[in-house]
Amino acid sequence: QVQLVQSGAEVKKPGASVKVSCQTSGYTFTDYSLHWVRQAPGRGLEWVGWINPNSGVTTSAQKFQGRVSMTWDTSIKTAYLELSSLQFDDTAIYYCARLSGYDYWGQGTLVSVSS
Amino acid sequence: QSALTQPASVSGSPGQSITISCAGTNSDIGSYKYISWYQQHPGKAPKLIIYEVSYRPSGVSNRFSASKSGNTASLTISGVQAEDEADYYCSSYTTSSTVPYVFGTGTKVIVL
Numbered sequence: 334q335v336q337l338v339q340s341g342a343e344v345k346k347p348g349a350s351v352k353v354s355c356q357t358s359g360y361t362f363t364d365y366s367l368h369w370v371r372q373a374p375g376r377g378l379e380w381v382g383w384i385n386p387n388s389g390v391t392t393s394a395q396k397f398q399g400r401v402s403m404t405w406d407t408s409i410k411t412a413y414l415e416l417s418s419l420q421f422d423d424t425a426i427y428y429c430a431r432l433s434g435y436d437y438w439g440q441g442t443l444v445s446v447s448s
Numbered sequence: 449q450s451a452l453t454q455p456a457s458v459s460g461s462p463g464q465s466i467t468i469s470c471a472g473t474n475s476d477i478g479s480y481k482y483i484s485w486y487q488q489h490p491g492k493a494p495k496l497i498i499y500e501v502s503y504r505p506s507g508v509s510n511r512f513s514a515s516k517s518g519n520t521a522s523l524t525i526s527g528v529q530a531e532d533e534a535d536y537y538c539s540s541y542t543t544s545s546t547v548p549y550v551f552g553t554g555t556k557v558i559v560l
Contacts, residue, residue, distance in 0.1 A: 378554070432482070432541075434500050436484055
């Protein structure tokens with residue numbers, strides 16, 4: 334069965350960077366794009382970006398451009414989201430998700446930005 | 449590319465039917481069949497309850513149904529129950545190369 338398992342919670346100071354991983358299983362990694370979505374406390378779902386492991390293309394929402402890096406390692410079927418220059422309002426749960434019709438989501442990774 | 453528009457809240461008494469709308473444009477809902485609906489209880493991850501406009505994943509109650517007309521998608525909960533009180537989000541792919549996916553603004557379902 335398809336599974337997406339994310340890394341654990343992180344606490345970072347403003348200005349720092351964070352890297353979240355998403356290990357996939359149960360399907361051919363390069364057959365599907367993988368999305369990153371975040372949800373700040375008390376807020377709605379926000380699309381962050383996506384990767385296409387087959388084509389090598391990545392796209393991120395304009396508000397994150399310049400400080401987001403989405404990478405992957407096909408050999409271990411794992412995707413990574415790195416966000417730099419963290420600000421307090423980057424505090425959120427970050428999800429990876431395969432949004433392919435029948436959608437699969439990771440369990441989420443809480444990133445807290447605190448001084 | 450803006451978020452899809454949902455009502456902030458919808459309420460109903462147990463047993464009633466309620467409908468949540470999700471308004472988009474011909475660049476998102478109007479162009480794709482990949483429209484999903486999620487249910488989210490407090491502190492939990494979003495749960496897929498509808499995919500590809502109107503299909504229910506295995507295990508999801510048949511009280512949930514959905515459809516699309518033009519640029520608007522709709523989710524109906526027939527015979528709403530207390531356990532259905534949660535936040536609901538729609539989502540869709542878009543034709544934009546810079547923002548290829550959007551979520552709805554979210555709707556709080558309140559069971560009276």
